[in-house]
Amino acid sequence: xxxxxxxxxxxxxxxxxxxxxxxxxxxxxxxxxxxxxxxxxxxxxxxxxxxxxxxxxxxxxxxxxxxxxxxxxxxxxxxxxxxxxxxxxxxxxxxxxxxxxxxxxxxxxxxxxxxxxxxxxxxxxxxxxxxxxxxxxxxxxxxxxxxxxxxxxxxxxxxxxxxxxxxxxxxxxxxxxxxxxxxxxxxxxxxxxxxxxxxxxxxxxxxxxxxxxxxxxxxxxxxxxxxxxxxxxxxxxxxxxxxxxxxxxxxxxxxxxxxxxxxxxxxxxxxxxxxxxxxxxxxxxxxxxxxxxxxxxxxxxxxxxxxxxxxxxxxxxxxxxxxxxxxxxxxxxxxxxxxxxxxxxxxxxxxxxxxxxxxxxxxxxxxxxxxxxxxxxxxxxxxxxxxxxxxxxxxxxxxxxxxxxxxxxxxxxxxxxxxxxxxxxxxxxxxxxxxxxxxxxxxxxxxxxxxxxxxxxxxxxxxxxxxxxxxxxxxxxxxxxxxxx
Numbered sequence: 001x002x003x004x005x006x007x008x009x010x011x012x013x014x015x016x017x018x019x020x021x022x023x024x025x026x027x028x029x030x031x032x033x034x035x036x037x038x039x040x041x042x043x044x045x046x047x048x049x050x051x052x053x054x055x056x057x058x059x060x061x062x063x064x065x066x067x068x069x070x071x072x073x074x075x076x077x078x079x080x081x082x083x084x085x086x087x088x089x090x091x092x093x094x095x096x097x098x099x100x101x102x103x104x105x106x107x108x109x110x111x112x113x114x115x116x117x118x119x120x121x122x123x124x125x126x127x128x129x130x131x132x133x134x135x136x137x138x139x140x141x142x143x144x145x146x147x148x149x150x151x152x153x154x155x156x157x158x159x160x161x162x163x164x165x166x167x168x169x170x171x172x173x174x175x176x177x178x179x180x181x182x183x184x185x186x187x188x189x190x191x192x193x194x195x196x197x198x199x200x201x202x203x204x205x206x207x208x209x210x211x212x213x214x215x216x217x218x219x220x221x222x223x224x225x226x227x228x229x230x231x232x233x234x235x236x237x238x239x240x241x242x243x244x245x246x247x248x249x250x251x252x253x254x255x256x257x258x259x260x261x262x263x264x265x266x267x268x269x270x271x272x273x274x275x276x277x278x279x280x281x282x283x284x285x286x287x288x289x290x291x292x293x294x295x296x297x298x299x300x301x302x303x304x305x306x307x308x309x310x311x312x313x314x315x316x317x318x319x320x321x322x323x324x325x326x327x328x329x330x331x332x333x334x335x336x337x338x339x340x341x342x343x344x345x346x347x348x349x350x351x352x353x354x355x356x357x358x359x360x361x362x363x364x365x366x367x368x369x370x371x372x373x374x375x376x377x378x379x380x381x382x383x384x385x386x387x388x389x390x391x392x393x394x395x396x397x398x399x400x401x402x403x404x405x406x407x408x409x410x411x412x413x414x415x416x417x418x419x420x421x422x423x424x425x426x427x428x429x430x431x432x433x434x435x436x437x438x439x440x441x442x443x444x445x446x447x448x449x450x451x452x453x454x455x456x457x458x459x460x461x462x463x464x465x466x467x468x469x470x471x472x473x474x475x476x477x478x479x480x481x482x483x484x485x
Contacts, residue, residue, distance in 0.1 A: 002027035006219050007072055007166065008247075014060060014071060021053035021060075021071035021115065024166075028073050028117055032164050038140050040158040042078055043086060044118040049073070052115050067113030068227050074109055075165040077156045078119045079126055080211070081200040082106050089202045090134040091124045093330050093337045093357025103200020104235065105169060105211050105228040112227050117165055121155030124359045125327065126171050126204045128152045129179060129431040130421065133361045138418060141183060143457060147415040150180030153212070157184040160214045167224055168214040173204050174315050175410075175435025177212030178447035178462060183415035185449040185458030187481075189213045189221045189474075192467045193442035194239040196225075197232035203326040205319035206237075208439045218448065218478040222246035225470065244471050253475045263297050264476065266290075267403040269305035277430060279413040282459055285451045286409050289461065296483075301403070307395070310388050312429055315436040316365075317372050317385040323362075324369030330357065364425065389440050396441045400466035405476050407463055408434050410447040414457040434462060444470045446477050450484055 002023055004010040013019045029046055056071050076082060079089050081099035088094040102110070109116065123133040131139040131154025139154040141147040142162040149158045153170030157180035160168050170177045172190035181188025190212040198209055211228070215221040226247055231240040268290065273283055294300050332338035332353030339352035358366070372381035399406065412433055421427040438445035444467070447460040461480065465473035 004166070006217055007069070007223055008219065010072070010166070011066060011070065014066070021056045022050065024071060024073055025049045025053040025115060025117065028165055031162070032118070035142065035162050035164065037145070038142055038158050038162060039121055039137050040139055040155040040162065040164055041075065041118040042088070042090070042121050042136055042155070045085070045116060049115050049117045056113060056115070067111070068223060069109060070113035072114045072167055073117050073165045074114045075118055075120045075156060075159045075168045076106060076116060077122050077153050077168070077170045079122060079171050079202040080106055080119075080169060081202070082116060082119070085119065087119065087202065088135075089125045090122045090136055091357065091359065091362070092135045093354070094335075095135075095337060097335055099200075101200065103211075104197040104232045106200060108228045109169075109224075114167075120153075120159055120168060122170075123152035123154070123176075124362050125202065125323070126152040126173055126176055126209075127323070127361050127365055129175070129428050130416075130418075131155065131180070132418065132422065133359055135359055140418070141415050143185070144415070147417055147457065148183065150183035150411075150415065152176040153214070154180045156214050157181055157186060157188065160184070160186045160216060166215075167220060169228075170212045170214060171201055171204075172210050172212040172439065173208045173319060174439050175432045177214065178410050178435050178445060179431065181214060181447045182410035182449070182460040183457070185460075187215045187218055187221050187449065187477075188447045189215075189225065190438060190445050191225060191229065191470055192239070192444045193439070194237055195229050195444070195468065195470065197230075197235040197238045199232055199234035205322035206326060207322060208315075208319055210439070218446070218474055218481050219247060219250055221446070222250050222474050222478075239468065241468055246471065246474055249471050250474060250478050253478065263299050264405060265299045265301070265403045266293060266405045266407060267301055267303050267399065268407050269308065270302045271305050271308040272408045272434060275308065275412065275433070277412045277433065278409065279453070281453055282409050282411075282413070282451070286461065289450065290407070303399070305395075307388070307392060308433070311436050311440065312433055314385045314388045314392075315432065315440060316368070316429060317381050318389065320365045320369030321373050321382055322369070324366050324373060327358075327362070327366055330354065332357070392437070393441050396443060396466075400469075404472055405463060405465055407461060410434060410460045410462040414453040414455065414459050438464055441467075443467045444473050446473060448477050448481055450480065
């Protein structure tokens with residue numbers, strides 16, 4: 001059976017002749033076929049993946065150097081464009097749309113030798129916290145198929161959880177990588193806003209969206225981030241800062257930590273652990289874990305955070321406003337679904353095409369966003385939310401002048417049952433209470449699987465650091481994962 005612990009181990013096995021890229025592809029294709037019921041993938045690129053695997057094996061046999069992701073089998077969320085392949089954002093409105101270019105992140109994967117095996121199911125237009133909003137059916141959690149995998153990148157998380165590929169790319173607007181990573185017991189990384197180009201990512205909320213990474217371990221996430229991060233002429237919001245060698249810095253961190261006697265300063269918001277919506281078992285295990293960090297020599301301090309209750313309202317006011325603008329382009333004229341019903345005029349065409357093409361959750365958010373942008377309510381909602389966002393940015397800057405790491409639960413509860421929260425949009429929105437903060441202020445965050453609930457479902461710890469300080473965050477996350485094992 002094909003097995004690997006890290007991409008580094010996989011490459012060592014390839015060079016030793018113990019396995020091949022075609023063996024890897026065949027293994028994952030078989031896994032996907034066996035677990036088709038999870039509905040993780042919307043489309044599999046079987047023939048193409050096999051051809052690329054053969055090419056890579058031949059290239060290696062000729063002694064050519066390996067790319068950083070040589071032969072790594074990757075799945076991509078169905079919001080990332082891949083030239084000449086379908087991309088639908090899991091929506092009927094883009095059901096038959098074919099991308100005419102590749103997202104920068106996708107192209108960087110290919111340039112380093114990755115094999116893209118398919119596109120992965122998600123909540124429609126990345127709007128959801130359970131992956132029940134897809135026009136193509138819900139994704140199921142591989143550990144308990146009666147439960148959700150989280151959203152919106154549920155298909156991408158399950159693909160790693162169920163060993164259907166080595167790496168998945170998702171997108172994270174308010175927790176859409178970290179929350180499903182938590183529910184599925186895998187690593188989910190959202191880098192700083194602007195660390196990865198958003199070119200080729202179908203927009204939900206442009207000032208929040210960021211491409212993220214799912215993996216089995218922190219080392220692989222660090223390596224993929226190293227590959228896909230960096231400046232891009234096609235994205236004016238992407239950072240031009242140099243990209244550190246994240247993977248190498250993880251390898252050297254153990255020696256550095258051993259020679260550095262200064263303890264790492266870790267903070268957490270008091271209110272995150274005293275919130276009435278937090279599952280008691282998550283609360284207890286997280287508190288116990290923080291106490292264990294103190295025993296290991298870390299400085300762990302609780303700090304006041306009076307704005308916790310404002311995070312979700314602020315997030316949904318701003319993101320729905322941006323969604324209302326971004327999704328206005330899907331009108332049935334240039335591309336995507338166009339109604340076949342009788343129409344009276346152009347306005348009628350717009351109405352019927354969008355009503356038929358968009359699902360109920362997307363319609364809800366477009367309507368809410370249009371409302372908060374309307375002339376009578378703009379200042380009361382949108383402007384006020386922007387003011388709260390600025391307060392959060394200022395608070396964050398002050399926080400990371402005193403502490404190196406901020407931690408919290410990733411989610412308030414473990415994975416819930418399919419359909420359990422569909423009766424209440426508010427209940428679903430509150431699932432994002434701990435994750436939206438990082439998107440509001442643009443800092444990096446990662447969820448790592450450390451714990452297990454008494455019902456057998458995993459849950460994780462969310463780790464954050466100052467903007468563009470992914471190195472410190474990844475190093476701390478790797479220390480925590482290594483100490484667990």
